[in-house]
Amino acid sequence: MPFLTQLAAVAKRTGFPVTEVAGWRSRGHGPQPAVEGIVCHHTAGPAGGGDYPSLAVVRDGRPGPDRPLSHFGLGRSGRIYVVAAGRCWHNAPSTSSLHDNSSSLGIEAENNGSQPWPAAQLDAYRRLCAQLCTEFGLPAARVRAHREVNRQKPDPHSINMTDFRAGIARLIAGEDDMPTAKEIADAVYERLTHEVSADTWAAKQGILEPGQRVDARTAWRQTWAYGKDGYHRVREILTLLRGQDVVDANAAAAHRARPRQGRALSDATHRGGAGRRQHRLQFGQRRSAGSTA
Numbered sequence: 001m002p003f004l005t006q007l008a009a010v011a012k013r014t015g016f017p018v019t020e021v022a023g024w025r026s027r028g029h030g031p032q033p034a035v036e037g038i039v040c041h042h043t044a045g046p047a048g049g050g051d052y053p054s055l056a057v058v059r060d061g062r063p064g065p066d067r068p069l070s071h072f073g074l075g076r077s078g079r080i081y082v083v084a085a086g087r088c089w090h091n092a093p094s095t096s097s098l099h100d101n102s103s104s105l106g107i108e109a110e111n112n113g114s115q116p117w118p119a120a121q122l123d124a125y126r127r128l129c130a131q132l133c134t135e136f137g138l139p140a141a142r143v144r145a146h147r148e149v150n151r152q153k154p155d156p157h158s159i160n161m162t163d164f165r166a167g168i169a170r171l172i173a174g175e176d177d178m179p180t181a182k183e184i185a186d187a188v189y190e191r192l193t194h195e196v197s198a199d200t201w202a203a204k205q206g207i208l209e210p211g212q213r214v215d216a217r218t219a220w221r222q223t224w225a226y227g228k229d230g231y232h233r234v235r236e237i238l239t240l241l242r243g244q245d246v247v248d249a250n251a252a253a254a255h256r257a258r259p260r261q262g263r264a265l266s267d268a269t270h271r272g273g274a275g276r277r278q279h280r281l282q283f284g285q286r287r288s289a290g291s292t293a
């Protein structure tokens with residue numbers, strides 16, 4: 001196998017932003033001999049310091065001839081850093097012949113080894129693995145945590161790899177758990193048309209009476225009226241939607257919406273089916289930070 005100069009294009013298929021680290025196409029300990037597996041790591045870098053403070057270490061290695069450490073870096077935001085197209089020193093000694101340095105790709109995700117994983121970063125992690133599996137004809141079962149193929153390693157911490165691989169398998173199969181614009185609009189509407197309870201911010205402020213209901217138009221035009229949380233939530237969603245040119249469709253859908261009970265936003269954002277990638281959102285840490293078990 002040659003240097004894997006398609007890796008940046010593969011990463012871009014995730015929909016997440018990609019940084020091509022200068023020189024990546026020829027970086028490596030010679031060409032990559034084979035791709036039979038994918039190994040997931042955490043960097044054990046600093047707790048703070050921006051999106052991907054471990055870049056220099058992953059690219060240049062520690063003192064000595066061990067650069068580079070892995071093919072990809074993964075920032076806290078979900079940004080993918082393409083570091084190397086050749087063989088990397090990311091897993092030795094390996095307990096799996098399909099996951100040693102000559103037969104596998106490495107992904108080093110920024111994390112200090114104990115802090116919660118941002119939802120966007122986990123989403124990007126699964127999608128990058130899925131795209132790599134598709135590119136190299138691998139099943140999701142070939143994605144392994146470093147700790148699963150090297151007895152001395154703990155990484156990546158707290159990610160349930162059975163669930164992680166199940167998510168990758170769904171992505172490989174073309175399924176997508178992200179909502180349509182209509183589902184988002186319905187969910188926002190439902191969230192904001194509750195009966196006002198006495199302990200809400202708006203009730204305490206005297207803006208709304210306890211027991212009062214807020215209709216869809218009010219919810220959309222005066223989201224501040226119900227509560228600070230709703231206000232910030234809608235503002236966040238609108239910002240995301242504007243970036244995907246679906247905000248007008250959502251507003252229209254919300255105006256047509258009728259009251260429905262039951263389904264909360266968090267449920268709606270996890271529903272869906274095939275072919276919805278154009279509406280994919282990255283809700284960030286607010287959605288499920290730390291829920292990696």
Ligand SMILES: [Zn+2]
Pocket residue numbers: 040041042090146153155
């Ligand atoms: Zn590792």
